[in-house]
Amino acid sequence: MQDTPRGARLHIAIFGRRNAGKSSLINALTNQNIALVSDVPGTTTDPVYKAMEILPIGPVVIIDTAGIDDEGELGALRVERTLQVLNKTDLALMVIDQAAGVSDWEEGLVAELKKRNIPVIGVVNKIDMGQPAAAETLNWTKRLAIPMVAVSAKTKQGVEELKRQMIKHAPENWEGPPILGDLITGGDTVVLVTPIDSAAPKGRLILPQVQAIRDVIDQDAIAVVVKETQLADALANLRQPPRLVVTDSQAFKHVAAVTPDDVTLTSFSILFARYKGDLETLVAGAKAIDGLKPGDRVLIAEGCTHHRQKDDIGTVKIPRWLQQKVGGELKFEWVSGGNFPTDLEQYQLIVHCGACMLNRREMLYRLAVAREKGVPIVNYGVLIAYVHGILPRVLMPFPAARRVLDGK
Amino acid sequence: MQDTPRGARLHIAIFGRRNAGKSSLINALTNQNIALVSDVPGTTTDPVYKAMEILPIGPVVIIDTAGIDDEGELGALRVERTLQVLNKTDLALMVIDQAAGVSDWEEGLVAELKKRNIPVIGVVNKIDMGQPAAAETLNWTKRLAIPMVAVSAKTKQGVEELKRQMIKHAPENWEGPPILGDLITGGDTVVLVTPIDSAAPKGRLILPQVQAIRDVIDQDAIAVVVKETQLADALANLRQPPRLVVTDSQAFKHVAAVTPDDVTLTSFSILFARYKGDLETLVAGAKAIDGLKPGDRVLIAEGCTHHRQKDDIGTVKIPRWLQQKVGGELKFEWVSGGNFPTDLEQYQLIVHCGACMLNRREMLYRLAVAREKGVPIVNYGVLIAYVHGILPRVLMPFPAARRVLDGK
Incomplete structure (x- = not known):
């Protein structure tokens, strides 16, 4: 269990x-x-x-x-x-x-x-x-x-x-929005593309995938779970096209090529950014990356202290992507665990983890502190989609966030 | 994670x-x-x-x-x-x-x-x-x-x-057979019927379901996950019928009625009985239920000490089913946790839990002790399938176990 x-x-x-x-x-x-x-x-x-x-x-x-x-x-x-x-x-x-x-x-x-x-x-x-x-x-x-x-x-x-x-x-709606349940109705088919990489524990699925499958079947809908290599076959075998395709960000390019343009496509990262926080605030934070200049200060905040892997996302990959984008050195600081500083004025950008160990109330609190101090805040998932150019398409199911991205 | x-x-x-x-x-x-x-x-x-x-x-x-x-x-x-x-x-x-x-x-x-x-x-x-x-x-x-x-x-x-x-x-094959991977090939579709009952944790799936999904996608096959109420729609939406349908035992009757007779059907319980132990021994144990007489001694063994629910399977349901079948009182004894007695001669039947907290080696050891003492042993999943009359059909993918059941 x-x-x-x-x-x-x-x-x-x-x-x-x-x-x-x-x-x-x-x-x-x-x-x-x-x-x-x-x-x-x-x-x-x-x-x-x-x-x-x-x-x-x-x-x-x-x-x-x-x-x-x-x-x-x-x-x-x-x-x-x-x-x-x-x-x-x-x-x-x-x-x-x-x-x-x-x-x-x-x-x-x-x-x-x-x-x-x-x-x-x-x-x-x-x-x-x-x-x-x-x-x-x-x-x-x-x-x-x-x-x-x-x-x-x-x-x-x-x-x-x-x-x-x-x-x-007990407060109503303390859980926030469903993961994807409000995007579908009973009888719909949802395709979940779940690449199995080395980070996935043997014999298991990672938690967001399990939560998404559960949300699909809780809506009396049908979950089709595939690796990216089987997506084309899976789509071809469906008489009615799926209502929604959800992919891991790392397989996005292949999935976007295989999924017909009229099928709604998004990513697990975007779904969980919304589930855990406030998608519009985070998309606005991603747009602020364009305004960063060499020498700017960036705070990277993680909700837990995890075992860092070799090509760690928070300490290696994100700093590299941001500096490539900016074309120069940035000043990074890191915080982790239960501490989230309130003296945020010194930063030009805050990059937060996916908050899997934080509850929604705490993540909303952190977003509120950042907004109050006028500092843009983005999370890992939205940042990754943005720097890889896939954010416009994965925001398909979320028109309000898409308008923030398009500056409308 | x-x-x-x-x-x-x-x-x-x-x-x-x-x-x-x-x-x-x-x-x-x-x-x-x-x-x-x-x-x-x-x-x-x-x-x-x-x-x-x-x-x-x-x-x-x-x-x-x-x-x-x-x-x-x-x-x-x-x-x-x-x-x-x-x-x-x-x-x-x-x-x-x-x-x-x-x-x-x-x-x-x-x-x-x-x-x-x-x-x-x-x-x-x-x-x-x-x-x-x-x-x-x-x-x-x-x-x-x-x-x-x-x-x-x-x-x-x-x-x-x-x-x-x-x-x-390290011994080869210490994990035993795959859950279902050897029953399918790449490109196959497998339908997993997962009723959501009160025992399923909120927002999650129970572990055997997650392990089965993972095994399907590890074989480059396609997993279709549905509640029993959506099974007919899901099957109708597939151009090619599934290679295998796996259901939770509690939904078996409905699932068997909806699944075409030429589609292979089994249950999570049967798959895990094989994964964790030795299906033929357990099926032989189920058959021994027919030979029980009032007054016989039955040992019910659980691998962990879990929180007992009101209608607990090991202490309430199984004793009730067995006594109904026998038409009289049986003498039950219970053991749980790491202890498994070796003086088994006094029992006419051993009923073991699904062994989710035991590794395969330990479950095989327990089966071996029972065989050595000449005492039939069945597990919860095989027993439930047997007393509900569904064992013949859920053994479809396992001809050797089916032959044990048919006494051939």
Whole structure:
């Protein structure tokens, strides 16, 4: 059984002061003893991302915060860590010890969540140890102005009601657009061209290909999966032409030659640029490559720290392509992992990875920061299509992005 | 990026006395500091299975043995753990500290490996600390009668030569037959019917489906992936009929009705029964269901300990089907994980899971134990096909197994 990709899981952040019972609440929600539970404040020492299943909500990532609670890291580091969590949170739980009540700390953090339109539910915990007075509870509810649920993580009292509230308040459309489902209808045929190169793990397909096949069959459509060398045969064997052909960028030239001009053609990179972010912003970023001059500063940002291969895309290929295009040296800087700088004014271009390890909310946040600072941002897939001259054709299904490219 | 499935990785067991440098050798082979290295004997406390990449060998599982070395668990437990490792080992490395040399312990274990036809390479380690005399090395080689390589895991001297020897001595065909690649040729079309039920993770396909698609395109054939509800449309849209239709067992009835009789039809369960084991043995096991009587003992064996769902196949559905068939109560026992009992004489039937977490060698071992004890063994997939009356048709591509079923 393969896992749901992390980026396609609802990200639920658990906030609360030390010893409010964050870890026990996670256990109670998941019926598992995964999180270490302890009465000693500060057992958890870092925000931890746990992929799990909460029935009936489905696959989620629980962000188990710590170091950013009231007694955690001080000052700038605490603020930075909090922001990193907020940037990827789809739904927040604010855990409150019934004996300790609501303080300025909860009030401040709830205000930050509201500012970002992140839904938050107050969880009054440890009601097995004592019931707060009705007046007190009313006062907390008034102060935070969020839905509140009383639970005992220990006895599980109230936990089912909390799950119901979580389903009710989870943001709609947190997943963003489908990968390609909105481009097709039931009964359509979609051809997926999947070259098998050395990067593909033995006996498997890479994740975007699997996700695209699943999206096709979820629409009651038919997925035809072929290597580029079998594409012509596959097309010839279809009585009705396909509604859509999707190709890996590396096979684009061959695929474009074989696919009739009236068949819509795009690439996995373009589909995932849209799925994970905002295609128009990224296409505008690609156009900005034309304005780069020798000596300009370019930030290359990756969402994870991966094992670099010999001809690494982020450190070797993209710098080479950009410098060829510019006809001179550029100044490159690299960042990776959860850190995305906010002092972006110093760069003329930001090139971001495909964000397979980031959720859509975080990628949209990064795009927003770049836009706010007036710095063009493009991702790997859109950049590759642009420098290879295939961007106009692969934008066929996306007229708004095509207009950005054509400057209309 | 998705991982190569564990069952499709070469399983390399690292044996050696305490402090022979097993963990450091693993680090040297993988260029990673994954295994904890320490000079204190007995750092590793359990056989650990690590999926990793050894270039240029490819994806492997390293079995880091301990507790079964010369100072580990005593007596029966040590023997049992050793056998558990041997049952899944494709290739063994026997690590020898050059200062300590070869003892009866190495000689005994090498004899056990040879008895099982498991290739083994002697690795004389720590040559940075001193070089054994030539006469001594010759004596060790003579005593063990296996290929020997001298290395320093610390300085990496000899490690590339060791990798060459590992490639040379890795058993051919350790992966077993292809999933379906031998049933088709280049240019063929294969239709894969993949119902999406609640067990499929959101946004993904289950692993056997992904592996089957990959096998189709690796043969330069064309994979058509559909839900059962689109099968008729998909077939109607093909100018040339498919060479093969593969369906999930749960959709079999509908798929069999829609697929023309002259098109070869089978199921994912049957393909994986063959891929992981020995189809004829399992079909013979299915036939033995007819001979069960009320009161008979049935062992249900699962390769992993999974989260049981409400209508669990191993604990609920299969017992129900078998008892319906027998018309009375049966006595069920269950085992799971790495343990497979050898005192099988007490059972009239063994029902094994699909073995997705076991490698082929281990599944073949379990089949061999059952055969030796004269106890019929069937797996979930073959059993389900049999009790639902679809086994004759899904054995279409496998005439030898079909003959077993027909008693010819």
